Amino acid sequence: MSSIQQNIEQITSEILSAQQKCGRAQESVQLLAVSKTKPNQAILEAAQAGQRAFGENYVQEGVDKIAYFSEHHSELAIEWHFIGPIQSNKTRPVAENFAWVHTIDRAKIAQRLSDQRPAEMPPLQVLIQVNTSGESSKSGIEEQQVFELAQLISSLPNLTLRGLMSIPANVPDYASQLNAFNQLADLKHRLSERFPELNLDTLSMGMSGDMEAAIEAGSTMVRIGTAIFGARDYSK
Ligand SMILES: *Cc1c(COP(=O)(O)O)cnc(C)c1O
Numbered sequence: 001m002s003s004i005q006q007n008i009e010q011i012t013s014e015i016l017s018a019q020q021k022c023g024r025a026q027e028s029v030q031l032l033a034v035s036k037t038k039p040n041q042a043i044l045e046a047a048q049a050g051q052r053a054f055g056e057n058y059v060q061e062g063v064d065k066i067a068y069f070s071e072h073h074s075e076l077a078i079e080w081h082f083i084g085p086i087q088s089n090k091t092r093p094v095a096e097n098f099a100w101v102h103t104i105d106r107a108k109i110a111q112r113l114s115d116q117r118p119a120e121m122p123p124l125q126v127l128i129q130v131n132t133s134g135e136s137s138k139s140g141i142e143e144q145q146v147f148e149l150a151q152l153i154s155s156l157p158n159l160t161l162r163g164l165m166s167i168p169a170n171v172p173d174y175a176s177q178l179n180a181f182n183q184l185a186d187l188k189h190r191l192s193e194r195f196p197e198l199n200l201d202t203l204s205m206g207m208s209g210d211m212e213a214a215i216e217a218g219s220t221m222v223r224i225g226t227a228i229f230g231a232r233d234y235s236k
Pocket residue numbers: 034036057083084167207208209223224225226227
């Protein structure tokens with residue numbers, strides 16, 4: 001077994017035990033393998049270990065990988081998630097290639113993605129990226145703007161709003177991690193109450209360093225890169 005396959009088994013069992021610890025149902029947390037900067041061979045190994053959903057941060061890199069796998073390994077039926085920042089001049093390749101987008105943070109991006117989604121493809125599954133308090137990154141919108149953006153997305157024909165995503169500040173202590181994730185879970189709860197007809201079912205939160213706290217707070221999708229593929233090398 002390759003080390004990537006071993007890592008996936010390890011993470012899968014960690015997800016299971018985190019779920020059990022806080023009394024959550026089995027299979028209520030999906031693993032998104034974050035493959036940014038990693039070669040097709042690494043993705044292939046993960047996919048051959050049964051991993052289906054992969055996350056990419058850079059548009060051109062993601063589009064190249066999607067083209068490669070649809071040409072050479074369509075049998076793997078990989079589901080591609082865009083999880084990086086989106087510039088409005090890059091929405092078209094995202095709309096034309098990905099199944100999910102986790103990082104919608106303004107009306108213009110939502111509008112363009114819907115307009116540019118090809119008619120023969122299923123609606124793009126989208127999440128609103130929220131900047132919960134204490135967040136170090138500048139990306140994501142403030143809580144007060146989430147309701148208005150959700151309203152707009154729900155009116156767009158080629159987008160399906162599934163929930164919320166956040167990238168909290170990278171802090172080592174469990175209580176602070178849990179606090180940040182609970183904020184997002186609480187916001188999702190209020191959003192679901194406001195828009196019950198949308199059936200929001202997704203909370204994309206938790207990475208290699210804070211997965212357990214995210215699961216305790218109600219994450220339904222953890223985005224794991226390093227713990228599966230090893231450290232990233234940005235020098236190349
Ligand atoms: C890179 C990245 C991840 C994965 O982070 P790891 O710490 O390597 O698990 C998750 N989410 C987003 C948005 C990322 O950019």
